[in-house]
Amino acid sequence: MTVPKNDPAVRAFRDTLSMFPTGVTVITARAPSGEPIGLTVSSFNSVSLTPPLVVWSLSGHLPSVPIFENAEVYAINILADDQQDISQRFASRGDDKFAGLAFTEGLDGVPVLPGCCASFQCRQYARHPGGDHVIFIGEVVRFERDVAKKPLLFQGGAYQRLA
Ligand SMILES: Cc1cc2nc3c(=O)[nH]c(=O)nc-3n(C[C@H](O)[C@H](O)[C@H](O)COP(=O)(O)O)c2cc1C
Structure with a gap:
């Protein structure tokens, strides 16, 4: 059964989650066509030091899901x-x-945004289903x-x- 997003219980859950402060990232990758793609993500966090792993989650209905699932490399721009x-x-x-936006190219040409606090270039390490989101675990290869x-x-x- 799908619970609508405007359900009061879902709203209350979301509002309560929002009491947890996060940073803000833009996660970038290259589509198979070579076009740069990216979206704003606050679900980023650390997982492991050795190996160096990080986690983030992507709403399953977004059109970029298959692109990120198939991307070998993505960058997390803090x-x-x-x-x-x-x-x-x-x-x-x-x-x-990306119109009018300068960026540099990292591993395999992944877009890295200038002016950020930090960035992590990652290789796909694992993916897991997570309800209405897909959970991505990345292995950090450059930071x-x-x-x-x-x-x-x-x-x-x-x-x-x-x-
Ligand atoms: C502060 C902030 C944090 C966000 N965090 C996430 C997130 O963790 N995962 C996610 O799937 N969408 C998140 N979003 C929503 C996406 O950025 C938004 O749906 C975006 O339009 C998706 O890109 P697209 O429209 O090109 O598919 C966040 C939005 C904001 C403003």
């Missing part, structure tokens, strides 16, 4: 607190989210950080900054 516009851009439906930047935060359904 947004800085002056990149709220980038978060909004990648959280909106749009044919060309970098800019200690001068502060992270963008998300809590209570709104963007926040470190005090």
